[in-house]
Amino acid sequence: MRLRAALAATVGGALILAVGLARDANAEAVCTHDLRVLAQPRDGLTLLEKYKDEFKALSGASFDIDYLNENDRRAKSRADASTVGKYNVYYIDEANVALFAKSKWVAPLLDYYPKEYDFADFDPGRQKVATFDDVVYFAPLTGGGDLMVYRKDLLEKAGLKPPTTLDEFIAAVKKLHDPDHGVYGIALRGQRGSGANVWRWMPYFRGFGGKWFDGNKPVFDDEPAVKATQVYLDLFKYSPPGTKTGSWDESTGAFLSGQVALLIESTPLAGEAIDPKVSKVVGKVGYAPPPTPLTGGGYGHGLAIGAKGNKDDAAKKCAGLFIAWATSKENEKRRLDDGEFGELNRTSIIASDEFNQKFGADLGQALAETAKVTAVNFWQDPEWPNLGDHWGIELEELITGTRTDIKGSLDELNTYAKGLVANRK
Amino acid sequence: MKIRTHLPIVFTAPTMAVLAVLAFVPTVYAIDTALQNRELSNTDSAYVGFANFRALFSDPRFLNSVWVSVEWELITVVTTMAVAIPLAILMFEATSPKVRNALCVLFIVPVLLPRVSAAFVWRFAFHPLFGLAVYPLRLITGHPIDLLADPHTAMAAVAVVDVWQWGLLFAVIIVKLLETLPRQPLEAALLDHARTWEVYAYVALPMLRAALVSLVFVKMVESLRAFDLIYVMTRGGPGITTETLDMYAFSQGFIESGRISYASSMAVLMMIATTVAFTILWRRARRWQEV
Amino acid sequence: MARGVSRFAARVVIALAALSVIVPLLWTLLSGFKNRVDIVTPTPMLFFTPTLENFTYVLERESVRAGLVNSIIVSGCSVLIGAVLGLPCAYAVARYPMRFAHDIQFFVLSLRFLPPVAIAIPLIVIWLDVGLYDTRTALIVTYSLLTLATTIWLAIPAFKRVPAEIEEAAFVDGYGPYAIFFLIALPIAWKSLIGAIVFSFVLVWNEFLIALMLTTSDAKTLPVVASEMTQLGRDVPWGILNASVILLSLPPLLFLGVLSSFLSSALKTRNQG
Numbered sequence: 011m012r013l014r015a016a017l018a019a020t021v022g023g024a025l026i027l028a029v030g031l032a033r034d035a036n037a038e039a040v041c042t043h044d045l046r047v048l049a050q051p052r053d054g055l056t057l058l059e060k061y062k063d064e065f066k067a068l069s070g071a072s073f074d075i076d077y078l079n080e081n082d083r084r085a086k087s088r089a090d091a092s093t094v095g096k097y098n099v100y101y102i103d104e105a106n107v108a109l110f111a112k113s114k115w116v117a118p119l120l121d122y123y124p125k126e127y128d129f130a131d132f133d134p135g136r137q138k139v140a141t142f143d144d145v146v147y148f149a150p151l152t153g154g155g156d157l158m159v160y161r162k163d164l165l166e167k168a169g170l171k172p173p174t175t176l177d178e179f180i181a182a183v184k185k186l187h188d189p190d191h192g193v194y195g196i197a198l199r200g201q202r203g204s205g206a207n208v209w210r211w212m213p214y215f216r217g218f219g220g221k222w223f224d225g226n227k228p229v230f231d232d233e234p235a236v237k238a239t240q241v242y243l244d245l246f247k248y249s250p251p252g253t254k255t256g257s258w259d260e261s262t263g264a265f266l267s268g269q270v271a272l273l274i275e276s277t278p279l280a281g282e283a284i285d286p287k288v289s290k291v292v293g294k295v296g297y298a299p300p301p302t303p304l305t306g307g308g309y310g311h312g313l314a315i316g317a318k319g320n321k322d323d324a325a326k327k328c329a330g331l332f333i334a335w336a337t338s339k340e341n342e343k344r345r346l347d348d349g350e351f352g353e354l355n356r357t358s359i360i361a362s363d364e365f366n367q368k369f370g371a372d373l374g375q376a377l378a379e380t381a382k383v384t385a386v387n388f389w390q391d392p393e394w395p396n397l398g399d400h401w402g403i404e405l406e407e408l409i410t411g412t413r414t415d416i417k418g419s420l421d422e423l424n425t426y427a428k429g430l431v432a433n434r435k
Numbered sequence: 436m437k438i439r440t441h442l443p444i445v446f447t448a449p450t451m452a453v454l455a456v457l458a459f460v461p462t463v464y465a466i467d468t469a470l471q472n473r474e475l476s477n478t479d480s481a482y483v484g485f486a487n488f489r490a491l492f493s494d495p496r497f498l499n500s501v502w503v504s505v506e507w508e509l510i511t512v513v514t515t516m517a518v519a520i521p522l523a524i525l526m527f528e529a530t531s532p533k534v535r536n537a538l539c540v541l542f543i544v545p546v547l548l549p550r551v552s553a554a555f556v557w558r559f560a561f562h563p564l565f566g567l568a569v570y571p572l573r574l575i576t577g578h579p580i581d582l583l584a585d586p587h588t589a590m591a592a593v594a595v596v597d598v599w600q601w602g603l604l605f606a607v608i609i610v611k612l613l614e615t616l617p618r619q620p621l622e623a624a625l626l627d628h629a630r631t632w633e634v635y636a637y638v639a640l641p642m643l644r645a646a647l648v649s650l651v652f653v654k655m656v657e658s659l660r661a662f663d664l665i666y667v668m669t670r671g672g673p674g675i676t677t678e679t680l681d682m683y684a685f686s687q688g689f690i691e692s693g694r695i696s697y698a699s700s701m702a703v704l705m706m707i708a709t710t711v712a713f714t715i716l717w718r719r720a721r722r723w724q725e726v
Numbered sequence: 727m728a729r730g731v732s733r734f735a736a737r738v739v740i741a742l743a744a745l746s747v748i749v750p751l752l753w754t755l756l757s758g759f760k761n762r763v764d765i766v767t768p769t770p771m772l773f774f775t776p777t778l779e780n781f782t783y784v785l786e787r788e789s790v791r792a793g794l795v796n797s798i799i800v801s802g803c804s805v806l807i808g809a810v811l812g813l814p815c816a817y818a819v820a821r822y823p824m825r826f827a828h829d830i831q832f833f834v835l836s837l838r839f840l841p842p843v844a845i846a847i848p849l850i851v852i853w854l855d856v857g858l859y860d861t862r863t864a865l866i867v868t869y870s871l872l873t874l875a876t877t878i879w880l881a882i883p884a885f886k887r888v889p890a891e892i893e894e895a896a897f898v899d900g901y902g903p904y905a906i907f908f909l910i911a912l913p914i915a916w917k918s919l920i921g922a923i924v925f926s927f928v929l930v931w932n933e934f935l936i937a938l939m940l941t942t943s944d945a946k947t948l949p950v951v952a953s954e955m956t957q958l959g960r961d962v963p964w965g966i967l968n969a970s971v972i973l974l975s976l977p978p979l980l981f982l983g984v985l986s987s988f989l990s991s992a993l994k995t996r997n998q999g
Contacts, residue, residue: 046943074788076943079957085689086942092475092693094859096943200584202672252563255584255673407674412586442903443822446814450874451830453811457871458837465848473851522743529736538740540986541747547978547985549932551949552971555956556754559964567753567770599746606743611993659841663934667953681843681935688847689939695851702844713839717832 039070041328046319047075048090049101050083050311054151054345054353058336061344069331073099080257081203084395091115095318098329102148103311104139105204109392111142116314118145122330127338131356135384139310142390149337150355153310154277155384156213157376162296164193164271172298176217179272179301180245186271187248195248197261197270202406204388204398206257209307211405212387213274214238217303222389222397228427231420239408239416246409254410266290274300276309277380280373281351297376299383306384313337393430400426462706469700475693487700497701499675500683504659507590507679511597511658512651518598519605519650524635526606527613535610542603550600550663557596558583558668583669586676593668593677597661605650612643652716659709680705758969780969790970793951796862800947801930803866808873809923816881817907821893831882837875845871846939853940860942868940869930876926883992884918885911921988928978928985948974 049055055075066072076097078086087100092115102110110116119140123129129137129149136150158179160172164186173179187195199210220234246254250264262279264270266289273279282288283295300306313336315329335341342359351369354360366374388394401423407413469487473480491497526535545553560568563579573579582592616639624634640647662681665671671678671686678686680701688698759776784790819827849868853859888911896910897903912919934949941950952974956967 048943076789076954078954082954082957089475089689089693090942093854094942096860251579251581252584254581255669403675406672410584410586410673410676412674412676440903442907443818443824446818446907447824447830450811450815450878454834454837454871454874457867457874461845461848461852464852465844468848468851522740525736525740529733530740538744539990540982541744543982543986543989544751544979545747547928547982548975549934549949549952549978551932551934551953551956552975555952555967555971556750558956559754559757559968560750565770567750570770603743603747607989608993611990615993656839659839660935662843663949666934666938667956681841684843684847685935685939688850695847698847699851702847705841705844709839709841709844710836713836717835 040324040331041069041071042324044071045073045098045329045332046096047073047099047101047313047332048083048087048097049075049077049313050080051077052151052353053348053350054341055336057344057348057350058341061341065332065335068335069328071328073332080205084205088395091316091318095316098316098319098325099332100314100316101151101311102314103205104153104309104386105388105398106395107140107142107147108390109395110314111145111147112392115317116147117317117320117326119148119315119330119333120146122315122326123149123334124331127334131339131358132337133355133357133360135308135381136310136312136355139308139386140312148310148312148314149333150310150312151337152278152353153308153312153355154352154377155306155308155380156274156300156304157277157280157306157380158272158274158298158300159265159279159283160272160296160298161270161291161294163294165296172296173272173301174298176241176301176304180241182272183245183248192269194250194264194270195272196245197253197264197273197275198242198246198249199257199261200246200249200254200406200409201257201260202399202402203257204395204402205309206402207405207409208398208402209309209387210274211238211242212307213300213304214241216305216385216387223391223427226431228424228431230427231424235420236416239405239420242405243408243416255406274304276307276352277377278352280376281349281369284369284373285349285351287349297373299376299380302383304383305387306380307387308384393434396430397423397427465699465702465706468696469703471696473696475688475695480696483696487697488704490697491700491704496675496678496683500678500680503590503675503677504679504681507594507661507677508655508658510590510594511601511661512654514594514598515602515605515654516647516651518602519609520640520647522602522606523609523613526610528631539607539610542607545600546604548600550660551667553596553600554593554664554667557592557599561592584673586673589669589673589677593661593664596664596668597658601654601657605654608650609643609647612646613639616642655716656713754968755972757965758972760965760968777965780963780965781973783966784970784973789946789951789954790948790973793946793948794973796865796945797931797948800862800865800869800945801927803862804869804873804930805923805927807866807870808877808926812874812877813881813912813919814907816878817885817911819878820882820885821911831879834875834878837871838879842933842935846936849936850939859940860944862945864940865937865945865947868936869933872933873926873930876929877922880922880925881915881919884915884922887918888914918988918991921984921992924981924984924988928981931978 047055055077059075062072077083080103083101084103084106087097087102088106088109090097091100091110092113100110100116102116120129129146132150133153135155136153137146139153140146140148140150158172165172165182168185170182170185173182183195185195186193199207201207203209215230215235215238218234218237220230220232220238222228222230249261250269253260253264258275261270261273262275262282265273265275265279266282268290280295280297284292286292289295313333315326315333320326320329337355339356339358342354342356345353346359346362346364346368349368354365359365389397404413404419404423408416408419413419470482470484471480472483472486526538530538548556557568560566561582563569563573563581563584569580569582582588620638620642621634624638629637659681661679662685665677665679665682666685669677671682675683684698684701684705687701688695753770756772758780759778760771760774761777761779818824819830824830845868849864850859853861853864858864892914893906893910896906901909932949933947934953937947937950938953941947952970955963955970
């Protein structure tokens with residue numbers, strides 16, 4: 011009898027304690043329901059999904075990430091942000107910051123980014139790209155500029171030094187092009203898209219002195235654009251099949267499987283080239299900044315708070331907490347440990363000893379040198395995606411041969427650009 | 436039945452009412468939206484009359500998409516029948532009934548697959564670097580070929596999937612129809628020293644004319660739904676060589692700039708064109724069948 | 727002799743056709759069990775160490791589960807509506823001479839002509855304006871149009887095949903017209919009707935374009951989820967893609983037997999009728 015009473019009291023007491031503790035935990039809950047994130051496939055995000063429990067303990071809710079390829083992600087985030095707002099967090103990139111900010115589809119990030127997560131630690135180049143009109147809109151997940159990545163062994167065998175000018179580069183591409191032995195000179199992007207083929211084309215355009223707009227007047231329909239297109243189309247002859255309608259995956263995939271001699275691509279490639287899980291050319295790779303006069307394409311992708319998806323301040327705080335956690339020092343450290351070179355954005359991580367140990371000193375040096383020639387190659391305007399995508403389609407047609415008139419295509423683009431500016435509201 | 440009863444009305448009226456609403460409301464909305472300049476990202480829009488329609492006819496990409504759609508219809512309908520009829524005849528002539536029945540079940544499988552699945556299976560098979568279908572070509576020539584990225588072969592490659600699904604199904608249907616034909620006319624023709632292919636060309640197939648016409652008809656309708664295949668395999672590329680009308684309407688309404696009114700004007704044109712075309716064909720087909 | 731050779735040639739052609747079905751599908755099935763490194767090789771590998779990782783990944787993803795649930799609910803409900811409203815209507819058209827019989831048949835068939843894009847675009851606007859965009863309700867209502875049209879179109883010939891004598895005999899025995907429908911016509915024609923209903927189920931299950939345009943995250947059906955995976959682009963997870971495609975294709979294939987016999991009986995009686 012007494013034992014039973016004692017047992018009951020213990021159980022009862024334990025229950026009360028448990029409820030009390032649970033109450034305390036819930037008192038911390040910033041989030042009331044699971045977050046929906048729309049993103050592109052990124053190793054860093056896949057890694058993040060393993061730590062859902064950690065986020066749940068931190069905020070009281072979990073998260074679900076939907077992945078889409080770049081073009082679809084852009085289209086869908088635009089559609090969603092402007093209509094129903096089902097997603098709470100959007101993965102956005104430098105090209106559409108202007109549009110999203112101006113249309114008020116995303117909320118200013120720093121209002122909801124908890125101070126302890128140290129936003130100022132991010133690489134200054136990436137912070138700049140995430141800002142529009144002096145307001146920061148996203149926290150970076152990846153970014154950088156361009157690097158010329160080449161096969162040391164192939165260049166040595168042919169007695170070539172790593173090219174420093176465009177003419178040397180083109181000569182090297184032609185010399186090393188040997189498709190009968192499975193080696194192509196270069197790999198370019200052919201797939202339409204302001205972030206796909208146009209992105210690879212712009213260094214040539216800007217390098218030759220091209221400019222997009224002078225105020226509201228389109229001024230790109232000129233010599234530099236024609237020359238850049240001719241050089242690009244010419245180089246495509248030395249690019250592997252599959253790249254004509256391919257983007258980053260196809261060209262870097264070809265390089266990593268050992269089929270390409272030189273290419274100029276975004277900095278994350280450097281990290282992939284030395285990762286034995288994905289690269290067959292580990293130990294044979296060298297890096298340098300892009301040959302003059304090419305500029306490096308400065309870019310950044312990150313997570314932003316959706317305005318329609320988070321109707322009140324509390325919801326925005328929850329989204330802000332998620333973004334901060336996803337881009338926190340701890341999570342970046344996990345990415346560093348996992349060898350995800352392309353997804354490190356914090357200066358504290360990039361300057362750390364572990365980084366140097368893992369990726370080597372010459373990579374660090376190449377990064378520093380390329381930072382000097384990294385520029386903003388695109389037109390920083392809400393209408394950029396429209397203009398860029400339109401040119402991307404024409405460029406794809408030129409590359410695959412269904413169109414041949416370069417000047418004519420540029421003239422068409424010019425008319426389109428004028429229409430865009432005229433329709434501005 | 437010669438009784439007076441309310442059954443016909445009770446059974447048909449609600450259903451017809453539902454169908455009418457489901458069919459006409461979108462049509463009216465489509466016309467209404469086509470007359471505006473609405474975009475998905477803006478909430479304000481104004482009525483602009485026929486501006487969208489006028490823009491369509493001076494839009495080279497639109498005209499290209501019409502041409503591509505027509506090309507697609509011709510290629511797939513003709514190829515499907517060209518594959519189905521001979522295959523059916525061969526099956527009828529050269530296999531035992533048991534084998535034939537097994538083949539019939541096998542050949543229905545492709546059409547049951549969701550278009551998206553079929554598109555993926557073949558996209559995987561056509562992959563230049565490790566696709567099974569192009570492997571023999573790669574062995575012979577030593578170079579990988581990318582069928583889906585070459586403007587000359589892209590449409591053919593997508594058409595292969597369409598014919599794979601429908602051609603085989605039609606072969607099954609035609610075989611079964613052949614099985615139900617009365618044997619005498621065919622045997623009489625054989626006794627008259629007609630060769631096998633002549634028997635078919637001049638006796639058997641004409642007896643099936645009505646059914647064959649129906650099949651062509653059905654295929655013409657189904658070819659309009661090629662969107663799934665093109666979306667998964669090429670997205671309308673390379674360039675715009677496989678951009679059919681529905682792919683273009685979709686890009687305008689969704690992928691590119693959310694110009695839903697522009698896309699709507701295309702939808703209206705499609706509705707009119709298909710209704711007119713098929714009313715005419717339906718009447719013709721009925722007349723053929725009644726002969 | 728010539729006959730023998732041509733018979734042999736014929737069999738070769740048929741065998742090739744059969745292989746064109748078996749090989750790609752088998753290959754996809756095999757690849758579902760391969761690790762990525764075994765797929766991305768220049769020489770296709772027949773022997774490899776299998777893995778269940780792809781299938782577990784696919785089945786564990788929230789989006790796949792949600793897609794599966796959505797597909798089942800949306801397809802099931804719209805097929806049900808199609809059957810409940812469509813079968814009686816088809817019976818009435820088949821059995822009772824009406825002024826509008828031909829017109830109804832034409833109207834119903836014409837609904838099948840419409841390119842899906844043409845219906846989907848105005849529906850986006852409608853559902854957005856009504857606030858039901860990206861909901862299962864919107865999809866069910868939209869698909870009911872398809873299932874109704876298909877069920878009626880296929881059920882009319884099925885009911886016509888029910889021997890009129892049986893119905894008249896029942897009438898003489900005192901059965902009312904509704905009783906004749908429920909107790910006589912339905913049971914006799916049920917095999918073909920099941921075929922018609924299953925056909926409309928497969929149609930809606932496989933439907934992609936309308937689902938793609940009318941959903942964005944909540945109501946995505948399985949074809950949309952599968953296609954999103956196939957379009958990922960980066961580091962394409964071929965093994966996972968093959969696994970998801972297999973998952974997507976299984977339900978329609980389960981009905982292979984039913985549809986095969988439906989097709990046979992429909993064609994046999996067509997030419998005898």
